[in-house]
Amino acid sequence: EVQLVESGGGLVQPGGSLRLSCAASGFTFSSYEMNWVRQAPGKGLEWVSYISSSGSTIYYADSVKGRFTISRDNAKNSLYLQMNSLRAEDTAVYYCARGEMTTVVIGGYWGQGTLVTVSS
Amino acid sequence: QSALTQPASVSGSPGQSITISCTGTSSDVGGYNYVSWYQQHPGKAPKLMIYDVSNRPSGVSNRFSGSKSGNTASLTISGLQAEDEADYYCSSYTSSSIRYVFGTGTKVTVL
Numbered sequence: 001e002v003q004l005v006e007s008g009g010g011l012v013q014p015g016g017s018l019r020l021s022c023a024a025s026g027f028t029f030s031s032y033e034m035n036w037v038r039q040a041p042g043k044g045l046e047w048v049s050y051i052s053s054s055g056s057t058i059y060y061a062d063s064v065k066g067r068f069t070i071s072r073d074n075a076k077n078s079l080y081l082q083m084n085s086l087r088a089e090d091t092a093v094y095y096c097a098r099g100e101m102t103t104v105v106i107g108g109y110w111g112q113g114t115l116v117t118v119s120s
Numbered sequence: 121q122s123a124l125t126q127p128a129s130v131s132g133s134p135g136q137s138i139t140i141s142c143t144g145t146s147s148d149v150g151g152y153n154y155v156s157w158y159q160q161h162p163g164k165a166p167k168l169m170i171y172d173v174s175n176r177p178s179g180v181s182n183r184f185s186g187s188k189s190g191n192t193a194s195l196t197i198s199g200l201q202a203e204d205e206a207d208y209y210c211s212s213y214t215s216s217s218i219r220y221v222f223g224t225g226t227k228v229t230v231l
Contacts, residue, residue: 035220037166044123044225045158045166045209047218059219062121095165103172104154104213106220110165 002026002109004096009114016086016118022079022096022111030054030074033099035106036081038092039113047106048094049081064090086118121216124149124223126209131229137198140226142210143191148221150191154213157186157195161206169208170195197228205230 008020022034036048049070050059058070069082079096093115097107125143132138142149142157149155155173158166168177170186173193183198193212197204210223 037222044207045160045211045222047211047220047222050219059217061218097166100171103175104152105156105168105171106211107158107166108168108171108177110167112165 002098004098004109004111006094006096006111006114009094009116011117011119012086013120014087014118017082017084018086018116020081020083020094020096020114020116022081024077024079024098027098029072029077031101034070034072034079035097035099036070036079037095037097037106037110038090038116039095040089040092043092046092051079083116086116088118090116091118092116121214121218121221124210124212124221126223126226128224129227129229131231132197132200133231134200134202136200137196138200138228140195140197140208140210140228142193142195142212142223144193144212144221145191147216148212148214149188149193149210151215152213153188155186155188155193156211157184158209158211159204159206160209166209200230202230204228 003025067085093113095113098109100108157170160166174186
């Protein structure tokens with residue numbers, strides 16, 4: 001069974017940093033592209049970042065470019081999102097999502113999400 | 121890169137069919153057959169309902185179907201059921217400097 005479990009969320013002050021993790025199991029992690037998607041309270045979904053299966057290709061949404069860094073450790077079956085210079089508008093539930101090998105899609109499988117709150 | 125445009129809300133009675141539109145540009149929806157649709161119930165993670173414009177993942181009801189014409193994609197739910205009441209989001213691959221874009225989201229209400 002495919003499982004994605006996010007962790008690392010919490011309360012952080014504006015300007016602070018946080019590192020999210022996504023532990024993957026039930027599939028060959030190193031074969032799949034991964035994405036981070038966020039959802040601010042009461043708002044819609046926003047794609048945040050993409051990383052290819054090998055980690056060699058990365059994309060970011062303009063809203064986080066230069067502040068967030070996506071990475072993965074295929075040996076540990078884990079995906080990460082390093083978030084720096086956090087702002088109030090970064091407050092959201094952050095989901096990790098697994099792409100699919102046969103097509104271009106954000107997420108065939110999703111984690112349950114982890115809440116990040118940026119507030120003083 | 122702006123979000124894809126969806127109607128804020130769509131409603132229908134049980135058994136009816138409804139259609140949700142998703143309008144983009146030639147750089148995303150119109151340029152690629154990589155449009156997908158997600159269903160999200162309150163407090164839950166999104167669920168993939170349609171990929172590659174019109175394909176259903178295993179386990180998704182055939183009451184859900186997708187199509188595309190030009191820069192506009194559509195999701196149709198036929199035989200509307202109470203369990204279909206949820207938020208629906210389209211997304212597309214984009215040729216811009218980012219990779220993906222979501223739609224603004226549509227709240228489906230079953231009357």
